[in-house]
Amino acid sequence: MKAFYRWTRDLHLWLGLFLSPFLVVYAVSTILINHNATPGRDAPEETSGPVLVVVPDEEDRIRLGRDIIAQLGITGELGGVRRMPAQQKIVIPVNVPGKRQVVTVDTTTSLATVATKSPGFLSGLVYLHFAPGQHLVGISGNWFWMRLWHWMADATVYVVLFLTASGVYLWTVLKAERKVGLICLGAGAVSFVVLVCGLLF
Amino acid sequence: MARRGLTYWNRKLHIYLGLYFLLFLWLFAVSGLILNNTHWTFVKSKPVDVRSEEPVTTPAATDDFGMAQDVMRQLDISGEIHAVNRPRPKPPHDLFFSVVRAQYFTFVQVNFDEGVANVRVRKWGFWSGFARLHTVASMSTRGQNMFRDWWMTKVWSVCVDALAIGVLAMLCGGIYMWWQIKPKRRVGIVCLSLGCVSCALFVIGLRALFT
Numbered sequence: 001m002k003a004f005y006r007w008t009r010d011l012h013l014w015l016g017l018f019l020s021p022f023l024v025v026y027a028v029s030t031i032l033i034n035h036n037a038t039p040g041r042d043a044p045e046e047t048s049g050p051v052l053v054v055v056p057d058e059e060d061r062i063r064l065g066r067d068i069i070a071q072l073g074i075t076g077e078l079g080g081v082r083r084m085p086a087q088q089k090i091v092i093p094v095n096v097p098g099k100r101q102v103v104t105v106d107t108t109t110s111l112a113t114v115a116t117k118s119p120g121f122l123s124g125l126v127y128l129h130f131a132p133g134q135h136l137v138g139i140s141g142n143w144f145w146m147r148l149w150h151w152m153a154d155a156t157v158y159v160v161l162f163l164t165a166s167g168v169y170l171w172t173v174l175k176a177e178r179k180v181g182l183i184c185l186g187a188g189a190v191s192f193v194v195l196v197c198g199l200l201f
Numbered sequence: 202m203a204r205r206g207l208t209y210w211n212r213k214l215h216i217y218l219g220l221y222f223l224l225f226l227w228l229f230a231v232s233g234l235i236l237n238n239t240h241w242t243f244v245k246s247k248p249v250d251v252r253s254e255e256p257v258t259t260p261a262a263t264d265d266f267g268m269a270q271d272v273m274r275q276l277d278i279s280g281e282i283h284a285v286n287r288p289r290p291k292p293p294h295d296l297f298f299s300v301v302r303a304q305y306f307t308f309v310q311v312n313f314d315e316g317v318a319n320v321r322v323r324k325w326g327f328w329s330g331f332a333r334l335h336t337v338a339s340m341s342t343r344g345q346n347m348f349r350d351w352w353m354t355k356v357w358s359v360c361v362d363a364l365a366i367g368v369l370a371m372l373c374g375g376i377y378m379w380w381q382i383k384p385k386r387r388v389g390i391v392c393l394s395l396g397c398v399s400c401a402l403f404v405i406g407l408r409a410l411f412t
Binding site: 010013014015016017018019020021022023024025026027028030031033034036075076096097098099118121124125128132133134137145149150152153154157160161164167168171174177180181184185187188189191192195196198199200201 | 213216217218219220221222223224225226227228230231233234236237238239240302303304330331332334336337338339353354356357358360361362364365366368369372375376379385388389392393395396397399400401403404405407408411412
């Protein structure tokens with residue numbers, strides 16, 4: 001039992017330390033999102049091009065986007081690639097945390113222009129918070145690094161669940177903290193239930 | 202003495218904050234997991250629409266938002282007004298608005314001349330509603346001229362801030378407690394450094410590497 005306690009305590013410590021920078025990312029971005037802050041919104045946009053590209057005969061929008069941005073030497077996570085036949089253009093948003101590029105290809109001339117905006121560090125935190133998220137299902141994670149982030153985001157959840165469960169176990173061992181701990185747990189549970197029921201039903 | 206006092210209170214704060222926020226942390230952790238994995242079968246659910254026609258009287262308010270609030274009171278609908286007259290109501294309707302709660306949306310179209318409101322309640326499955334608790338505080342403010350107008354989402358957004366600040370406090374407190382245990386410093390530094398390097402790779406590294 002003592003060995004189990006020691007292992008749990010050590011894992012709580014090591015995993016907590018490893019995860020702490022990720023939790024800082026989520027906590028800070030949560031505050032930004034909660035207050036509808038859009039850091040770097042007014043960052044200047046630079047446009048480059050036009051550059052001649054070969055528009056491949058490709059139905060799959062991700063492959064189409066990948067092919068075109070590779071010709072332009074751009075890399076990143078593709079957003080929703082849009083074919084706009086009426087306007088005779090293809091729009092390809094490309095994101096790297098803290099940087100956004102939009103490639104617009106004129107399908108009549110095969111000329112591509114690139115609009116680049118670098119809203120910066122805090123914007124990158126917000127972007128990472130939303131990734132992968134509930135939108136762009138089947139599209140998100142099309143860049144290796146963002147796929148890796150997706151795994152990290154899921155792993156963060158599993159580790160948080162372990163940290164909280166192990167934290168509860170470590171608390172139960174501390175007899176002196178039981179009374180106040182129970183009050184805190186109870187107060188948290190009551191406020192949680194009231195709020196969640198109010199929002200749900 | 203002062204240092205011992207800090208150690209003592211910091212440890213208590215770490216435990217108490219963790220226990221108070223336990224369920225909130227579980228909610229945001231699990232709902233975050235669901236939002237990241239919307240392809241999971243148990244998460245997918247078809248919404249169920251329930252339609253009805255209700256009598257309404259013309260509100261005294263003249264602005265769109267005030268009229269929507271008045272109609273909500275008449276129809277006994279509560280929740281966050283998500284959009285008023287977006288899209289514009291189709292004739293013969295004079296007012297359109299949607300009201301958001303975590304598990305269901307209510308869409309209301311009103312024809313004041315006939316004194317009738319067409320109400321459509323779209324109810325989602327449990328897990329969709331549960332996952333929406335993750336986003337409900339921010340979804341009401343994403344967009345122009347949008348603000349939180351329901352007291353529940355206002356309180357919830359305060360809780361979200363408190364949780365984020367509480368997590369930061371627990372992290373700082375946890376790091377301080379670890380530093381007090383000298384035999385654990387070496388391995389701790391390795392873990393913290395690994396975390397910092399891997400996190401920095403995404404936060405600043407990718408932008409630097411792929412510019």
